[in-house]
Amino acid sequence: MTTATVVSAWEAFQAATGGIKRPETEADYETLRELLNDLTNRYNCNVEPYGSLFDLIATYMHDWELAHEPELKNLVATPQEMLAILMREHGVTQYQLDKEGVVNQGTLSRILKGERGISKALAKKLAERFGVKVELFI
Numbered sequence: 001m002t003t004a005t006v007v008s009a010w011e012a013f014q015a016a017t018g019g020i021k022r023p024e025t026e027a028d029y030e031t032l033r034e035l036l037n038d039l040t041n042r043y044n045c046n047v048e049p050y051g052s053l054f055d056l057i058a059t060y061m062h063d064w065e066l067a068h069e070p071e072l073k074n075l076v077a078t079p080q081e082m083l084a085i086l087m088r089e090h091g092v093t094q095y096q097l098d099k100e101g102v103v104n105q106g107t108l109s110r111i112l113k114g115e116r117g118i119s120k121a122l123a124k125k126l127a128e129r130f131g132v133k134v135e136l137f138i
Contacts, residue, residue, distance in 0.1 A: 020057065023064045032061050037090055045131040054131055079118045079137040080111055086130045102129050 014020070023029040036057045039045060045054035077085065087093070094112075098105035102125050110116040118126070123137035 020060070022060050026068075029061065029064045029068075032057055032064075033089070036061065040090055040131055046128055051131075078114075079123070080114055082136045083118070083126060084112055086126075086132065086136075090130060097129070100129070102126065 020032075020035075021028070023032055036054065039050065039054060039057070043050040045051055087097075094105045094108045097103050097108055103111075103122055107116065111118055118137045120138065123134050126137050127134040
């Protein structure tokens with residue numbers, strides 16, 4: 001693979017899709033968020049080529065969030081809060097996670113209320129489902 005090949009393919013991709021770029025406005029950010037949600041709902045972002053696309057979009061979004069939402073720089077959240085945030089951002093319901101076989105809806109409800117912790121086995125499932133590091137849930 002040569003640089004010229006990569007650049008040529010990237011230019012063709014950008015021209016064909018309207019492009020993926022760093023967000024400059026809140027609307028740009030929302031467009032990326034919708035794209036990322038759709039990507040994670042349709043494809044396994046733990047494998048290529050989807051993983052690389054996920055990483056690119058997530059990096060652009062993260063950079064925007066740090067620049068425009070400074071309170072996120074030092075975000076300290078419990079594993080349950082992280083799960084709730086990811087569910088909200090991905091538009092995933094308790095029912096959906098139950099039907100996908102990730103976690104029983106009753107167990108999930110108790111976790112989100114803080115009545116129960118997240119086991120290591122469940123943390124691995126959740127990390128895979130949301131395409132994040134398992135440490136977020138431990």
